[in-house]
Amino acid sequence: MREAEVLTRYKAWADDLFLAALSSLPDTELTAPRSIVFGSLLRTLNHSYQMDCVWKCHLLGKPHGLTTRNPDDCPELEELIVRQRSIDEWYVNYANTIAENELKEIVEFEFIGGETGRMNRRDILLHVVNHTTYHRGQAAGILYQINVTPPATDFPVFLRETKAGTW
Structure with missing residues (x-):
């Protein structure tokens, strides 16, 4: 498996694990309100999702239509989970099908x-x-503040649990 394939699968796995863990929170x-740039736990994760959409548009050469990194539209967690899974699936499929020279x-x-x-496209995928890892870390910090232990979403844990192998 190539680097881009492993990394996009890692992102999808970590996003899913982290968002699922939030389902039990009220x-x-x-x-x-939190003292974090996006204002709340949910808005922080929505920012990550929205930026995934922006970079997808860049890869496709299409306009994204956003004028802010913190859009007013913020779905409830259940809807954000659906949206995040969908875009993560898009990135996994993109990485699986793009040619090395592309x-x-x-x-x-x-x-x-x-x-x-x-x-280049490789660096966009890496970014x-x-x-998302950066903002999951911010969200994990919030969880610790409210005495909730976040799931371990480290890359080595992904490799061990999914047996993704080496590149």
Whole structure:
């Protein structure tokens, strides 16, 4: 299995495990104001999802339509889980089907703030995985503050539990 395939599968696994663990939390904990850039646990995870959508659009060369990294529209957890699973599946399928030489192709895009950027497709996939890991870490910090132990979503745990193998 190639690097991009392993990493997108890791992201899907970790997202699913983490979001499923939140299902037992009351909505009041998910939406409670927190001293975090996106304002709440749920909005932090929605940001990750929304940015997954933005990067998918960049990969496809389509406009994403967002003007902010923290959109007003924030679904309830159940809907966010459905949406996140769907986009994670898209990334897994994308990584499974993209040719090695296509991973080197440069994609030009516009950041939400208006500046332009250029990255190859491999680096975009790496960023998508890394970005979500970062925000899962922020969300895990919130869970610890409310005395909830988050699931272990470390990459070595994924490799051990799924026997994803080496690249």
